Amino acid sequence: MNRRLASFAALATLVLGSLGIHPSIASAADTYPDKPVKMIVPYAAGGGVDNIARVVATHLSARLKQPVIIDNRPGANANIGADAVAKASPDGYTLLMGATFLAFNRATMKSTPYDASRDLVPVARTGKAPFVLVVPASSPFKTVAELVAYMKANPDKASYGAVGAGSPTNLIFPKNTGTTPVQVLYKGGAAAMPDLIAGRLTYMIQTTSEVLPHITTGKLRALAVSGSTRFGHLPTVPTMKEAGVADLEGTGWWGLFAPAKTPAAVVQRLSDEIQVVMKQPDVIAALDKLGIESAPMPSQTFMPFFQEELKSYVDVARQFNLTVE
The missing domain is CATH 3.40.190.150 (Bordetella uptake gene, domain 1)
Structure with missing residues (x-):
């Protein structure tokens, strides 16, 4: 009987192995x-x-x-x-x-x-x-056009915060607007918020979850959102395309x-x-x-x-x- 059980176990191991599944892993999946x-x-x-x-x-x-x-x-x-x-x-x-x-x-x-x-x-x-382009509440810019005009006139004074090495949205925006703001890197969006709110950064393009609370409390101003349609929480804020910036419809x-x-x-x-x-x-x-x-x-x-x-x-x-x- 023990020999039969041993043979069965060996056969099961062989079958599972042929399927690329280790017996212990198969068992683990069950529990x-x-x-x-x-x-x-x-x-x-x-x-x-x-x-x-x-x-x-x-x-x-x-x-x-x-x-x-x-x-x-x-x-x-x-x-x-x-x-x-x-x-x-x-x-x-x-x-x-x-x-x-x-x-x-x-x-x-x-x-x-x-x-x-x-x-x-x-x-x-x-x-x-979507991603949201935001500026500090103290910023004089009310539209994307005003922000772009400033950055073109003051290329050495404009900066933006980015997480890690940035994202396509962060990199495409300067290319499509003909601007050269300095990129300041952070390990997370939350780490950038104090600098942005205090005005040490000119703007930031970040996901809604990181900026919406600050927009709601009046610490940040939204200028545009990515995507093909407006964002329900910010119905008066235009899309990037409506604001004159193409190729930023990704979310x-x-x-x-x-x-x-x-x-x-x-x-x-x-x-x-x-x-x-x-x-x-x-x-x-x-x-x-x-x-x-x-x-x-x-x-x-x-x-x-x-x-x-x-x-x-x-x-x-x-x-x-x-x-x-």
């Missing part, structure tokens, strides 16, 4: 999760990615019945945190709250320590939002990623739970306060979406000759 899950945020606390990650983590924890712990690892334009997930054990216990930076970095950097297309598995999209998105080779059953479990979480009224309301639209997308749809984003950013980088050292 997942049986310990806390780490969600790495590759930016400093208080920024746009961190904001949505904390909302998602709290409610995902309730669904998984295990703590989902936020681990902020900023630096290298989010590559430090993303690389940590790409190289983590593919067991579903280390996740990444990713965003458009994954596509931007891959398209504009000569090299990254990981390949976003090959080393990460898109689990589920969580939200989306930001956020999503959950896991290391490549994470068991399909684990990816599916996480994807299913995220779909439930993002449809909960309190989650929708919490994100709405941040200016983020809850926009869940399951893994099966998020995967092709992400691949298309990677291609799109490569095309934009080539068209505008966008490179980051």
Whole structure:
């Protein structure tokens, strides 16, 4: 009898191995999760990615019945945190709250320590939002045209804040307006806010979640939003195209990623739970306060979406000759 069991176990191991599934991983997928899950945020606390990650983590924890712990690892334009997930054990216990930076970095950097297309598995999209061009409330500029005119007349005095190495929106805006403002880099959007509000920066183009609270309290003034339509929270603010700046219709998105080779059953479990979480009224309301639209997308749809984003950013980088050292 013991010989039969041993033979059966050996056969099972052989079959699972032929499918590329280690028996211990297959078993782990059945019991997942049986310990806390780490969600790495590759930016400093208080920024746009961190904001949505904390909302998602709290409610995902309730669904998984295990703590989902936020681990902020900023630096290298989010590559430090993303690389940590790409190289983590593919067991579903280390996740990444990713965003458009994954596509931007891959398209504009000569090299990254990981390949976003090959080393990460898109689990589920969580939200989306436009970018907003803002200036300090004390700024004399009321329109994009006034801001551009000033920067052209004072090229050595204008500056803007950017997270990491910036984004296509930050890099395309100066190119399409014929201006040369100085880029000041920060590890997170929240870190830039004091300088922007105090007027030490001329302007900033950032996701709604980081600037909307300051717009609402009157500390910042919105001049334009990205996207093809106006933003519901700021109905009187024109789109970039309406303000005279072309090729800035892209919007930001956020999503959950896991290391490549994470068991399909684990990816599916996480994807299913995220779909439930993002449809909960309190989650929708919490994100709405941040200016983020809850926009869940399951893994099966998020995967092709992400691949298309990677291609799109490569095309934009080539068209505008966008490179980051």
